[in-house]
Amino acid sequence: MNRLSTKEVRRLALARAGLLPRRWTGLPASPRRTSAHAVISRFGYLQLDTVSVAGARSHALVLMARLPGLGPALAEGLLVPGAPLFEYWGHAASWLPMDLYPVMEFRRRAFETHPWWGDVVARNPGVAEDLLKRARDEGPFRSADLEGERTGGWWGHKEIKRVAEGLWSCGRLAIRERRNFQRTYDLAERVIPEELRRASVPEDEAYRRLILLALDGHGWAEAGTIAMTFHLRKTREPFRAAMDALAQAGEIAPCEAEGADGSVRKGWLRPRDLDLAARLRRLRPAEDRGVLLTPFDPLLWDRSRVRFLFGFEQVLEIYVPAPKRRFGYFCLPILAGERLVARADLKAERELGRVRVVSMRYEKVRPPAADRAAAASALRMHADALGLRVG
Secondary structure, three states: OEEEOHHHHHHHHHHHOOOOOHHHHOOOOOOOHHHHHHHHHHHOOEEOOOOOOOOOOHHHHHHHHHOOOOOHHHHHOOOOOOOOEEEEEEOEEEEEEHHHOHHHHHHHHHOOOEOOOEOHHHHOHHHHHHHHHHHHHHOOEEHHHOOOOOOOHHHOOOHHHHHHHHHHHOOOEEEEEEEOOEEEEEEHHHHOOHHHHHOOOOHHHHHHHHHHHHHHHHOEEOHHHHHHHOOOOOOOHHHHHHHHHHHHOOOOEEEEEEOOOOOEEEEEEOOHHHHHHHHHHOOOOOOOOEEEOOOOOOOOOOHHHHHHHHOOOOOOOOOOOHHHOOOOOOEEEEEEOOEEEEEEEEEEEHHHOEEEEEEEEEOOOOOOHHHHHHHHHHHHHHHHHHOOEEO
């Protein structure tokens, strides 16, 4: 079996994640809309999140880390009519390349019954028909425009909003755009091109395509990470069958990897990435230029993988009571070259024209000057993209 060293597997992960110089990532570096589309196509998804305490939401931070100079306003405005994107359940709620719409047919069928609220559309047929008629007769509508009373406490939704989300999840409605992060619903036929709505991708082919996309973004990954990337189930027969078929066709290959702690894990990669890993091994170490990453970055959301690759304990403490937090509300890890060296808890205070550093925690008790310089550079780039200063 092939085996990658710690250096090889880590550099391969960074290259495929778009976090090494352009000649190794194959991704554009200009802060343009088309460049953002290219980044999303590499992973097959851009996970959405509402938290904006650092001055930009998570999906904007992913793009800002890879496209220096790109501002959050451009990132927030990517989903517009005519864009090569659609919003759906990929890795959580995400923006996905439009050509994946037929691939997600198996999920739309499965979500005829909503994964959280059950058969909400069948329970409320009158509401569902009214929403569809409203879209047909009056045009797109915002989720904020829907009437009704909130139920169910903190996590409650208006029942009509649940029905709208049920119609979206099963493909009868689509999300036309987002403004100020508010969804605008419309009939799917007005949002998704007809040829993609009519195209049909069998479930086995869909699994194969999503597995290959997952590895395109990860480089090397264990089966569990591959499955989690698009919320497939590792134990389900379609996933196992797709992995077997891809291996037999030579499109994926088993490969061991040595982690930061010296342990060895079994995983998979695209055979072409073995050559890329070998070339990356001979590189001089990447420059320690710092960049801020969101906890939901494609490189970071699998905490076990982050620990294995970088020896870094990735945590998310949004739901941890303030007195019990170790690092902060929404800490942003700082990547310096090939190392995760610190985590910054930031708060954008636009009325004061600044990004306030609530806390900065370095991985080393006595951080070297290079780590401090990388962190300072990362903060400056982030503040500049927001049009603020570090204060």
